[in-house]
Amino acid sequence: MARDSGTEALAELAQERVDHRFKGLPPDAAGLTVAELTAQRRNLFTGGFATPVLALSAERLEHNLALMETYAARHGLAFAPHGKTSMAPQLFHRQIEHGAWGITLAVPHQVWVARAFGIGRIFLANELVDAAALRRLAAELDADPDFRFVCYVDSVRGVELMDAALTEAGAGRPVDVVVELGAGAGARTGARTEEDCAAVADAVAAARTLRLAGVAGYEGEVPDADPERVRAWLRRLVALTVDFDRAGRFTGLAEVVLSAGGSAWFDAVADVFAEVPDLSLPVLKLLRSGAYVSHDDGHYREVTPFNRVPAEGALEPAFRLWTQVVSRPTAEQAFANAGKRDAAYDLDLPFAQAVRPSDGGPERPATGVAVSGLSDQHAWLRTAPEAELEVGDWVGLGLSHPCTSFDKWQLIPVAEADGTVVDYIRTFF
Numbered sequence: 001m002a003r004d005s006g007t008e009a010l011a012e013l014a015q016e017r018v019d020h021r022f023k024g025l026p027p028d029a030a031g032l033t034v035a036e037l038t039a040q041r042r043n044l045f046t047g048g049f050a051t052p053v054l055a056l057s058a059e060r061l062e063h064n065l066a067l068m069e070t071y072a073a074r075h076g077l078a079f080a081p082h083g084k085t086s087m088a089p090q091l092f093h094r095q096i097e098h099g100a101w102g103i104t105l106a107v108p109h110q111v112w113v114a115r116a117f118g119i120g121r122i123f124l125a126n127e128l129v130d131a132a133a134l135r136r137l138a139a140e141l142d143a144d145p146d147f148r149f150v151c152y153v154d155s156v157r158g159v160e161l162m163d164a165a166l167t168e169a170g171a172g173r174p175v176d177v178v179v180e181l182g183a184g185a186g187a188r189t190g191a192r193t194e195e196d197c198a199a200v201a202d203a204v205a206a207a208r209t210l211r212l213a214g215v216a217g218y219e220g221e222v223p224d225a226d227p228e229r230v231r232a233w234l235r236r237l238v239a240l241t242v243d244f245d246r247a248g249r250f251t252g253l254a255e256v257v258l259s260a261g262g263s264a265w266f267d268a269v270a271d272v273f274a275e276v277p278d279l280s281l282p283v284l285k286l287l288r289s290g291a292y293v294s295h296d297d298g299h300y301r302e303v304t305p306f307n308r309v310p311a312e313g314a315l316e317p318a319f320r321l322w323t324q325v326v327s328r329p330t331a332e333q334a335f336a337n338a339g340k341r342d343a344a345y346d347l348d349l350p351f352a353q354a355v356r357p358s359d360g361g362p363e364r365p366a367t368g369v370a371v372s373g374l375s376d377q378h379a380w381l382r383t384a385p386e387a388e389l390e391v392g393d394w395v396g397l398g399l400s401h402p403c404t405s406f407d408k409w410q411l412i413p414v415a416e417a418d419g420t421v422v423d424y425i426r427t428f429f
Contacts (some may be wrong), residue, residue, distance in 0.1 A: 006118010010089060013426050014038070022411040023342070024053030034411070034424050043419040044322070045356060051324040051394060052338035054405070056294060056414045058422055060318035067313045068292050069098040074312075075270040080104045080123045080259075082290025086406045088427045089117035091293055102148065104288040108133035113428045115140060115147075123259065124151035125218070125288065127158045127180070127189070131165040138171035145173075150213055150257055152180040154191045159203040159210065166209035176213035177204055178257050179244075181237050183221035190217055194240055201249055212249055214257030214284070215241045219265050227308075230265050234272035245279045259286035267305035267312075291402045294318040298348035298400020319405055321350060321397040323379055328391050334381040336395050339374045342408055348400035349374065352381065358392030366395060 014035035018025055026048030029037050042048065044055055072079040078101040083092055092103050092114060102121025105111050108130060111122055128134060128151050141147055153159050159177075166175060179197045182190025191197045197215070204212045217237050219230045241258050250256050256279055261269045266289045273285045291300050295315040306314050323338035343350045352366035368387030373380035379397070383389055399405045406412075407429045414423040 004118070006089075006093075006116075009117045010093065013090070016426070018411075023409065024050055024413070025411065026050070034426075038421070038423060041420050041422065044413060044415045044421055045394070045419045047419075047421070049322075049413070049421075051322055052336075052342045054319065054321045054342070054409045054412055055421075056412055056425060057316075057318045057320070058414045058416045060316040061294065061414065064292050064295055064315050064318060065094055065098045067315060068289070069100075071266075071270075071312060072287060073099060075274065077261075077270060077273065077285050077287045079287050079289075080121070081293065082106075082125070082262075082288050083114060084110055085290035085403050086293055086425075086427065087113065087429050088406065088412075088425045089113065089119075090423075090425055092117065092119055095293065101284075101286065104290065108136070111149075112136070120144075120146055121148040122150070123286065123288065124149070125216075127152045127154055127162075129158050129161040129165075131161075131168070134162060134165040134175075135169040137175065138166055138169040138173075141173040141175070142171065148176075150176045150178060152189070152216060153177045153200055153204060153210075154180040154182070154189055156199055156203040159200060159207055163207035163209050171209050174209055174211040176211050176257075178214040178216040178259065179204070179212070179240075181215060181217040181240055183217060183219060183233055184223045186223055187221040188218070190221075194236075194243070197240055201244060205249070211252070212244075213253060214250070214259065215244060216257065216259035216286075218262060219260050219268065220262035225265070227268060230268045231272055234260060234268060235275075238272060238276055241283075242277060242279065245281070250279075250281055253281055255282045255284045257284050257286055259284075259288060261287035261289050263289045263291035263300055264303040265305060267309050294402045294405070296344075296400050296402055296405070297351050297353070297398030300400075300402070317398060319399045319402070320353070321399060321405075322356075322394050323397060325381075325389060325391050325393045325395060326378075328389065331385070332383055334369075334383055334389050336379040336381060337377065338379050338397065339377040341376055343374065343379070343397065344399045344401045344404040344408075345374050346401055346404050350379065350397035350399055352395055353398045354396035355389060356394040356396070358390065358394070363396075364388070369395065371397065 180190040323336040327335040352369040368384035372382040
């Protein structure tokens with residue numbers, strides 16, 4: 001799909017009507033378009049929003065986008081952030097405006113969403129063997145000569161299935177594929193040895209509908225990952241690329257794709273990719289980290305590479321889930337109206353961070369308040385003697401794991417520091 005069509009699709013999002021599908025929005029906004037509601041610049045805390053409501057910080061979101069743009073440029077990396085984190089085309093386009101080469105995705109549905117909104121370069125971090133999806137992919141590639149698509153292959157069988165489906169579909173353009181090197185025994189996907197990778201590359205060479213474009217993998221799956229093990233695996237990835245190049249496997253290309261990079265080890269990727277020797281062709285060193293866009297207050301706050309390289313900057317957690325105390329049965333316990341349907345909980349429970357009193361008093365730290373559990377629609381709050389908390393108070397929760405925070409909300413307010421809502425982010429999960 002052409003970029004102009006994508007721009008039109010983004011504009012159409014603003015004309016969507018606010019209704020029962022969207023949690024947390026002001027009840028009296030029903031029937032307004034998103035554009036009309038945005039223009040009202042309502043305040044998240046006084047403008048009629050209903051709890052629970054998830055919000056993104058406008059300032060922190062922009063900071064994170066700019067920081068990773070600068071980081072990738074400084075280290076000579078192309079950047080295809082993983083879009084499965086947000087599944088938000090508005091954010092895809094902001095990432096591209098901040099220098100991203102394209103968007104990484106994981107499954108065909110995500111590719112169709114990105115294409116519907118005009119994303120012209122897609123890296124699929126999976127082997128694609130579904131015949132129906134391959135037929136549609138062939139049609140997309142044939143219809144748009146500017147569409148660039150790259151995906152993993154990690155087995156001879158997968159290559160054979162892809163070639164058969166694309167041949168049956170009458171594909172006019174070959175699909176670019178990269179051989180995925182697995183991160184080790186017991187890791188996720190990927191060919192386990194260099195010999196296995198060579199066999200997959202041989203199968204690609206024999207397939208009329210495929211073209212070997214490079215080598216890739218995911219260092220986050222390295223068993224017992226530490227800096228030494230991760231760098232050792234990344235050097236295997238680079239060495240495999242060099243060996244393939246010397247064997248003449250990349251003839252006919254304009255560039256070789258070398259790709260890795262989750263959100264926990266992109267500093268190691270930058271260091272090792274800086275060691276890539278000259279090949280017969282230019283190398284597209286493609287980083288795929290995605291969680292940075294919102295960052296978080298838990299897992300990624302702990303594992304971000306910026307903790308190891310503080311001179312390069314720091315990401316800022318951009319999410320806050322606001323929930324309301326609905327029960328205070330004892331001095332040691334309270335319950336708020338956000339639960340598993342609203343908050344990520346797969347890596348860590350949410351973190352109580354702030355309290356906004358129901359009487360309109362100033363926001364204060366959530367001293368003595370901790371989330372001890374989640375039910376479907378309730379947060380269990382443990383309250384120490386120093387906790388000031390009453391029924392009706394709003395509690396601001398920090399979240400852990402962006403990927404399972406975005407997916408619970410279809411329309412997310414973007415609020416400035418004073419609470420003014422300046423945008424709404426639409427997700428497509």
